[in-house]
Amino acid sequence: MAEKLTPSAQIGQTNSAQDSSVIIRVEHLGKNFGENEVLKDIDFYVNKGDVTCIIGPSGSGKSTLLRCINLFEKPTSGRILFHGEDVTAMRKPPLLRQKVGMVFQSFNLFNNLNVLHNCMLGPRKVLKLNKADAEKTAMKYLESVGMAAFVNAKPRQLSGGQKQRVAIARALCMNPEVLLFDEPTSALDPEMVGEVLSTMKTLAEQGLTMLVVTHEMGFAKDVANHIVFMDGGVIVEEGTPEQIFTHPQQERTKEFLSKS
């Protein structure tokens, strides 16, 4: 197993300082679907402000790992700590999900609501904001993703890239501590990929903590400060983009990167 280097260890922080900035710590995480072992003994952590990209071939368990973190999947073994608290035993997943947002490959905008109300639903029902505040929040983030002009449109009237930008705004409206992206550009055509990635890049520059499952190696190289390479349900190698893309240590990593 490769040496595990984390971004904060890189810049020479002490252990205690590191611990206080850790938002998510995954310990010995395992997940089986029946006989099928999808994740095996996964260990890693996410610091505040990190942009972590999880890369790897299809079926390597990347999405399952992401879905375990906001409890869409129940881990079979191991722990997930959110600010030091074990969430795997949590009785009320909604309390975690308010703070850990998620953006999906298939957008999952609410088809019955227009763009504005898609973004207002969470703040209204979960954060209990009043209508005016929820609308203000929604407009602020819709503006930041360049979708403010489309508040009246229904999801079916938007292009894929527009939908994904609205979905990102919707997640941001909850003011999450971490935002999980599950292959956010995989359902988009090449032109639309660009508009979504540049939105995500802006968020990264603003210091949002992001955990991104992606096949966009260019994005991972430019924007992430931490890369996790997975295959066959284990973390094969992790480190800075430079370590993974320029000097990969593991044969499997080299093989994977040479093909992409």
Added chain:
Amino acid sequence: MIEILCEYITDILIGVGYTMLVALIGTIVGLIIGVLIGVYRTIPDPKNKFVKVLKKIGDYILTAYVEIFRGTPMMVQAMVIFWGFAKLNNGQTLDVTVSGLIIVSINTGAYMAEIVRGGIISIDKGQFEGAHALGLTHSQTMFQVVLPQALRNILPSVSNEFVINIKDTSVLNVIGFTELFFVAKDIVTQTYKTFETYLLVAIVYFILTFSISMLLRFIERKMDGNKNYKVLGSQNMDAESYVKEVNNG
């Protein structure tokens, strides 16, 4: 036929009134029953063992209800409920109109339960996940996101039930309910014009069902809303100018 219509117009209109009353209220109450059962059936398995057993028992009761009322003719149900009530109540029967409303409602409810369940499971799983990812609870997800879409999708089936109910209330004549068919039978005993009377009643039934079908289709189209939407200002508009535009209409 025209003479019959002229002479018995008041009775026919009363019959039409009762038929429509029972069909409309029966469909609405049936839909409410169906939504409640549909929502109950999608509640995720409770963690508490005792609650889990309770829910299981509830499931069995609901299944029995749906299967029994779908598996027996409404005319027989009407007799069993009407006379069963009388039996339990020392021969005192329940008011005929109230009986009719109850029978049609619970009969429709059994069908609606399946229609609503179908509507809910037809909604893409992503809609649930999108809502759960924001921290919405199961019931918030249901009422804010899933049910509005499911109800829109099942509207054609609900319209269908309504039209069926308009016709099927005719079986309530067996308990002496004054709906349209009962009125027709009454007219025949007075005029002996059997064919003319029933032809007239057939036409009245058709006018009722056809106009209701058209009305509901119109409502469906309205519910789909505008095909177009208004793009406000430019794509890079800020919040302030948005508010200004909205206020200007």
